[in-house]
Amino acid sequence: MKILFVCFSLALLFLVQPILAQQDSNQFLIQEYVKQSERQKKTGLVMLGAGVGAVVLGTVLFAAAWDSGSGFAGGASVFFLAAGSISTLVSIPIIISSASNGRKAGKLSMGLGQTQALQAPGFSPNACPTISFSLPLNAQKR
Numbered sequence: 001m002k003i004l005f006v007c008f009s010l011a012l013l014f015l016v017q018p019i020l021a022q023q024d025s026n027q028f029l030i031q032e033y034v035k036q037s038e039r040q041k042k043t044g045l046v047m048l049g050a051g052v053g054a055v056v057l058g059t060v061l062f063a064a065a066w067d068s069g070s071g072f073a074g075g076a077s078v079f080f081l082a083a084g085s086i087s088t089l090v091s092i093p094i095i096i097s098s099a100s101n102g103r104k105a106g107k108l109s110m111g112l113g114q115t116q117a118l119q120a121p122g123f124s125p126n127a128c129p130t131i132s133f134s135l136p137l138n139a140q141k142r
Contacts, residue, residue, distance in 0.1 A: 051090075062081070
């Protein structure tokens with residue numbers, strides 16, 4: 001019985017560290033959300049800009065083909081108009097997903113925090129209620 005008690009006590013002693021390390025993984029998850037949000041925002045804005053540019057170029061080519069009757073310019077204008085429209089429409093969900101990941105990164109959460117209290121046999125973990133608010137400002141500058 002004493003051996004079982006000693007083994008159980010040692011197991012609990014070694015399980016304290018992984019519980020404390022969960023806050024680091026949460027911070028890592030928040031940073032990953034911020035990085036993913038910034039990458040998606042950049043991708044969405046590049047696609048939006050390229051799409052709008054292609055639509056403008058297609059419109060100009062269509063006007064030139066209309067005046068000159070050129071078949072090549074007419075075909076190119078249809079291609080640029082279609083590609084630009086598709087690129088612009090695809091960029092909208094990417095930008096929305098970027099905003100969603102940004103909201104996931106910064107939010108208010110309530111939980112139990114672990115503190116280390118010095119007592120006679122050594123350090124012992126104590127749980128206390130915590131409120132945490134995380135608001136990432138800019139992950140690229142770190």
